[in-house]
Amino acid sequence: MIRQFKRSDLEAILRIENKAFPKSPYNRFTFLYFARIYPDNFLVFVHEDEDKGKSLIVGYIIFYPEGHIVSIAVHPAYRRRGIGTELVAVALKRTSGKASVEVRTSNEVAKKFYMHLGFSIQTIIPDYYGDEDAVVMVSNSSKILS
């Protein structure tokens, strides 16, 4: 299930963030800022663990209303199950398939992920991260909407 972020999700989101972006994780204040400014565009994926009878937050996406993806991450134990795809699909539905995202040039997994979703490389921004260039990837009419 995908729903809006709630304050009580914060610790789980921070755990995912630290695993996903160990070099430069967002901190709690950044997440709370996005939750305040874009409450409709900060979404979490809730996994229902039927064996343990509990719900776990296993991924999130933050995007701007016009479709710029600020960040997305899925807990490592839950990757390659289509969760990232579902999160991006919700964002794209709200933006009629338009989206853009910056990706570290070394982040081969993220580049493959976005290519799989129909994004293409638009340009490179030198030194975007201070220590690395960014690849800008864009989607105009995503195949996952069709």
Ligand SMILES: CC(C)(COP(=O)(O)OP(=O)(O)OC[C@H]1O[C@@H](n2cnc3c(N)ncnc32)[C@H](O)[C@@H]1OP(=O)(O)O)[C@@H](O)C(=O)NCCC(=O)NCCS
């Ligand atoms: C990128 C990320 C969000 C993908 O989440 P996910 O839930 O694993 O993605 P999906 O299961 O929806 O993958 C969809 C497709 O993307 C591609 N893909 C995803 N992970 C991949 C990997 N490790 N290697 C190669 N291709 C991959 C595949 O084509 C995959 O389809 P398939 O599993 O049928 O082959 C996740 O790997 C992550 O959190 N990474 C760390 C944070 C990050 O880099 N975020 C993006 C920064 S902009």
